[in-house]
Every structure is written in structure tokens, then in C-alpha cells.
Amino acid sequence: MSPNKASIALVLCALFATAPSVAKEKKPLSMDGEFGLIITTGNTEATSLSAGVTGTQELEDWSNEYSLAALYKQDKVTSTTGDVTTTATKTSAQKFFLSGQSNYKLTKENQRLFVFGSYEDDRFSDFKYQSTVALGWNQKLWDDAKSKFSYSVGPGYSFSQGQDGADLNSVIVRAALEYSHKLSDTAKIKQSLSSEFGEANTKTRSLTSVSATINGALSMKVSLKLDHNTDVDEGSDNLDTETAVTLVYSFF
Template sequence: MKKQALASLIALSLSTPAFAQDDEVKPFTMEGELGFISTTGNTDTTSINAGITANQEFESWSNDYNIEGLYRQETVEGDNGEDVDVTSAQKFFASAQGNYKLENPDNRLFVFTSYEDDRFSNFNYQATVAAGWNQKLIQNKNHKLEYSIGPGYAFVETQEGESQNSMIVRASTIYSWKISDTAKFTQTASTEVGDENTKSRAESALTATISGNLSMRLSFKLDHNSQVAEDVEKLDTETAVSLVYNFF
């Protein structure tokens, strides 16, 4: 049934014209994000989240890059009654996707790879490679929407050193809405379905321009794994307010 549904989705996308409209596209864009929170008093914590996203547009290729990092430190009372600084979150994620444009540039073939190292998750690391079909459904002045779907392979190692490598099917979507000249909403979502685990990520973000290339972003992220140890939560969430600088 899954194979039939996947074949039907691909056939429908091939037979349906993309509702894309040409808009000015920059050959290279890159922006950096940085968020910092420090609290003192009854609770002492320090949180830092940072990231870089970039896009390259060539005649035959469209490439996307993403790097994210999260670090949190808390002060807690130790066994001897003295305050001790402990790390409560330490996460790194990086991904890259290349889209090869076909005769209709809205229809493309993609190659994707990612790597995640989350110290406090169920996994020592999670890496993915995938390839398949990518299509731009909408691209105009205010709205952009595209999706990708295809098979791949997940390289996974648990904190106990157990290998959980498996074949997967990866699907993702990216939506962007330019609300005004100074405000933008973006929504990304992806899922990697495998025999050992289903990994899903999503982010909703609202970005508002402060001045020139500097903006403020409010974001909410979800990170879910279907198969984890009994003492590990399946769902991680992250809410952040960050400064964003548009380099190009």
C-alpha cells in the first residue's frame, strides 16, 4: 500500500503543472542567526542557539545548506550542597540538499544528506542520505512552496553503541509567506520513515526586519523520534527569539 501511494503521489506531481511564477532570484543568499538567554537569581541558566542557512542558484542546480547548534548550561545543587554548573543541552545539526533542474526548472531531482549529534538524545548520532523527486509548486512575490520525496538510508548509532542502520523514505516541504516588506513567515517539515525509527522535524518561524539586514526571529521547533529508550522523551521542542543577519 505504501509503494502504491508513493507511486500515485509521484504520478500526480508529474501530471500536474506547477503553479510557479518567475520572481527575481538571487544567485547566492546567506543569513546567520544567534540567540542568547541568561537568567540569574533562583535559577541560573545560559542558553545559546545559533545557525547559518544559505542558498545557491545556478543554471542547472539549486543548493540549500543549513547548520544549527544549541547549548544550554544550568547551575544546580551538587551532592555536597555546593552549586555545580552542568550542561543540560548540546546539539549540532547540519544538512545540504542539491536540486538538479530538469527541462521544466520547477521539476527537479534532489540529493540530500544530513548529520545530527544530540548529546542528550537516545542517539550518539543520526546521519541520512536520500535522493528522489523535488518540485516547486508555487513561487511568486509573496508565496513559495516546494516538496521533496524519495528513498534513502539512515546511519544511526544509539548511546549504547548499537547500530540501527536502515532503509528509509524521506519526505519534506518548505513554505514561505512574505507577509509584508518587513515580515516573513516560514514553515519547514520533514519525516524519515524507516524500519527502526521514524524521525520527524518541523520549524515555524516569524521574522521581522529591525533595520537594514538585521532582523528578529521568533521560532518554534519540533524534533520527534518514534523509537527511544524508556527514560528518553520522544519529542523535543525549542522556542527561541533570535537576531538574524542577512549577509547576502
């Protein structure tokens, strides 16, 4: 493992270890798992299967958020040379994303300090990997029975490597917004948006979703994910999209 990847791994491990280290009593915890069909456009053109896990935890002094997502697809490609026809299996989509954020609660309600880490490995992008560590200010502007809205902003560092092996590391400023609104007792809409502004590249990620409860802990979700990079190779798309319909199960 390279020093850059090792640094990101240490940050993510620290974030995921925060909960048990500070928990003195049982606090609300939620975890959802999802599986479904994705239609992708941009640098990856495929119909693929996806899976993911998200979790949140509210402790006395900390608020933690975790996310894990994977995308994978194989195609059978048939080619004919003369009278000979061959069939081969080809991977057309392979993507892995992991992130975690811990927010330390200050004495004033809804004002917090955050530490964030993420790692993304997308075989069919212009990058072998993209990773980020950041820290700064987080605040809930409101959080009521119908909706909630929060933002985070702070400096950080981006570790990334192009497919040619060139390192594209830089100091960044990370800004993120999260909004959710309860449409009814069984339906809700969520919107998250983040941008990482750096000298080498500016990466923006948007995720919009609408979900509705089917029965008990099972729900259906329709989502649109946008990933945009300003610095890509010639002939590559700046924008990748994922449109998904997934089944979501709430474990607790």
C-alpha cells in the first residue's frame, strides 16, 4: 500500500472507530442496506448491479456518518474472426466508494467540528483512485419533524493518481450540504452536494433520492448521482451519472 493510501486508511479507520471509543451509553443508531439496478452514462456505459450501506449514529459528544457503495458488472462479448466465433467475459463497471464523517458537538446546540475522509476506486475513470481528508466547521441550520439542513466547510488535502501513474495531490477546500424533507409518513426526499476545490482538480458530487416505504423496514428508492471532475483526459467526459432504482432495508 502506498503512503497516500495508508494515510487515508488510517483516517477512515479512526472515523469508524470513534463511536465505540467515546460511547458511554447506548444512543440512537441507524443502518440501511440497499441493492438494485443502475443505468450509467459517461465514462461507464452499462446496466449494472449496485450495493451499498449507510449508517448514522448520535452519541453524547459525537455525531457519526458512514457510507459504503460498490458497483460491478461483467459483459459477455462475442467476436468473430473468419469462421471462428469466440465469447469472452469483460468487466464494464467496477467502482468502490467509502466515506466517513465524525462531528464533535460544541456547547452551543447544532454547532460542531468535523473530520471527514473518503476513498474512491473507479476502474473506468481517469483516476486509479481519489481520496480526501478534511476538517472544519459543521452546523445544523435546522432539524425538525419535517426537514433538516446542515452544511460543512473546511480545508483538507486530496490524494489522487491518474491512470498513467501521475500523482495529482493538492490542498483543497471542501464544502458540503445535506438536506432531507419528509413528504409524508412513508415518503421522503434527500439531497446531498459536495465540492472539493483544488489546484489540480475540482470534484463535485451530487446525490438526489426519493424513497417510499413498501412494508415495515423495506422501502424503494429512486436516485440520481452526478460526479463531475474539471480535470480529465482528452476524450473523457467530465460528468458521470448514475440513475438507480434500489430496494432499501433498514436494519435498525
